[in-house]
Amino acid sequence: MIKRVVDFFGDEEYARQRRRLFYLALVLIVVADILVFREHAEYLWERLPGWSAVYGFVSCVLLIFVSKFLGHRVGLMRREDYYD
């Protein structure tokens, strides 16, 4: 059972199904976020449906590219024998 689940995420033959399931999940989450009941919102953004989706995506992209910028341009990444 566990093996089949893990294979589903690894094997190439399920790639199409995986992608469909993934996009379906994304759509469902955005729809759910629009439908949920918002009782009290502390901040402006909490009132915007779908905010978390946008923020999650932007965070991810920012983290990847800011980090790589720091690594490559600012010089945090070094050859493995740097300290030898």
Added chain:
Amino acid sequence: MTDFIHPALLFIFGALPIPFLKGSIRKAYLLLIPALAILAVVTMQPGSYGEGRFIGQDILIANVDKLSIVFATVFTIMALIGTIYALHLPRPGQHVAAFVYVGSALGVVFAGDYLTLYLFWEGMAFASAYLVFAQGGRQAIASGFRYLMVHISGGVVLLGGIILNGLSTGSLLFGPMAGAMGAGAYLILAGFMLNAAVPPLNAWLTDAYPEATVTGAVFMSAFTTKTAVYVLARAFPGTELLVWLGTAMALYGVVYAVLENDCRRLLAYHIVSQVGYMVAGVGIGTEMAVNGATSHAFAHILYKALLFMGAGAVIYVTGRRKLTELGGLYKTMPLTVALYMVGAFAISAFPFFSGFVTKSMVVAAAGLDHRALVVLALTMASSGTFLHTGLKLPYYMFFGTDRKLEAREPPRNMLVAMGIAAVLCMAIGVFPQPLYALLPYTVDFEPYTGVHVSESLGVLMFTALGFVIFLRALDPENTISLDTDWFYRKGARYFMWIAERPLARYEKAMSEVSETAALPFMYGSARAGLRLDLNGVDAVVNGVARSALRGGGALRRLQTGVVTHYALAMIAGVIAATVIFAVVWR
């Protein structure tokens, strides 16, 4: 004392017989001690135990309250899991070190005064360093020494703080810092922050943990930083500095994790990130925030150990640790993949996993405290956590490019340990109430609201979308990343360079000057002095002595002992006196 048996003593004295036991008796014994410790913690009653006086100070060996019990509970559970994971080890050394390490951590948790705390604090440093040295090899030993040096320096800072603080407050009892923060309090804070791996004092963690043994790293990931969170929560709740350092830390770890290629170093950077939530929670200092920090520490110990156990299993089986050399293991290690993913979902705070019911409490506490920036930063760090431990690491380690590595599932005891941790991660996520009941304050927080679930899933799944789109940008690279350990790794080298080059040259020049100019002059003047001494001073002294001797001899001849001679001399004397009188007086 029947209602309190100190679990630290169980572990520290319990470690003594381990080297003398063999085979299945040793295994049974190794499991018995943590089991007894769990029992001791579950049955203990709040109160003060082991009060006394030492060097004129009040000492309190164990102060048992809700905060210490919740940490002791998870520490003893973790000790049992870690021991099961390490049960296959043929040699006893690491078991002994791990037990002393756990015992010391428990000693810190119950310490009611700073002296007891300090002793156990140093015990933790030494016992845990062994787990790095035990790995062997040049890299591990160098890193182990750095680890030890950093922790000893931190310990000295802490001791200085304890003494200064003791002098100014007149007491060594360990509790919330009262009044204005003095120099002593800041030194104590610095010592605690070093163990909590607060940047810039964080690099020891990411330097040493990946070099430790497979089983040792599991213990290390659980204890040092979390005892630091505990002591911060006890002594410094509501310290504003900690809010900002904690928030910065949460992002700091995530940024470095993008660059990392070593699987356990990536996980170590996520300790920095996750401890950031706890440090921020302690800094906010409201009841809800301290509850959040405490419960997050509880959940973190279990899921982080699970992640380290998963990565450790891969290293154990394949002997490789770099993401650039791993891939395609899901076919041969499906159980490990599944168990690792439970840890990954827990750390990423997916609904129905432990992180969801603990991390969100810290974020919610920041929201209630009107700290919008902190909320946004911590939410961004959550996205990064899933990006790395939930997506990047498993993708490149288990899926991705198939490197055709020979692999199999790890030994059964490893799988059992991972299984227990995984069950706990899910149990806490589904039924958070027992954990909430353990927390120091009454919990007024409901994690499972519609908005909270949909928002969390939104952040996480759209992070996954970003990962899928920019997958190639995340490909691990064969590099290492510079962190603040640069200052003492390269700094020490520059120091040695200065010692070897300019300083040594100066020293050489000085000795040349002394050899060519100063020394001959000194020899010459010494010789002249000698001559003067022999021919001048000695001659005068000898001459005077000789004259005295001769004078004495002559005088001796005058004393003949014949009465007539004396009578004659007296008459001559009287005549001479009369003549002198007659001549001079007139």
